[in-house]
Amino acid sequence: MFTLTPLRILGVLALYAALFAIIRFNKRGLSHSDKRLFITIALGWAVLVFSGNYAFYKIGIMSFLPWINNFMHCFLWIGTCLTYLYLSVRDSQPLVLQCLAFATFSLIVKYAEQLLLGTWEHGHFFFIFQGNFAYVLGWSLLDGLYPLITLAGLRLLSRFKLAPSV
Helix, strand or coil: CCCCCHHHHHHHHHHHHHHHHHHCCCCCCCCHHHHHHHHHHHHHHHHHHHHHHHHHHHHCCCCCCCHHHHHHHHHHHHHHHHHHHHHHHCCCCCHHHHHHHHHHHHHHHHHHHHHHHCCCCCCEECCCEECHHHHHHHHHHHHCCHHHHHHHHHHHHHHCCCCCCC
16 A cells, blocks of 8 residues: 555546546536536535445455545545536436446546555455456446436435436
């Protein structure tokens, strides 16, 4: 495991910023209703994944993410960048391409965090597929389900008037 230095953390933040710039190519800004939806989705994902990552570590299906890495990954990458990506492509791209984009971006981020921070090191994916490659690829493919899970979650929340109808 690497020491989390300010320079390594800045490297990860620079990657997030660069990928966010690419994500913004498709959509320059958010409408007022999209801003409200953005907050709902971003906070929901960030809080659930932040706590889920630690829980998954405790049961042995994830490596430990140092708290600063877990926070940046969940609140900045997933909460901010991936939510913006979702709102950018949900109406303009087929669902299969959305899932492919999310899985690809996830793979890039996980390997960059591994190289810069020494995280995402684990010997298996759900005890079934062995090796670190399987671990990183498996979690990246699961991240590709973000558009499907978000759509289902928003539909559920809208039934209870907790989110706008989708």
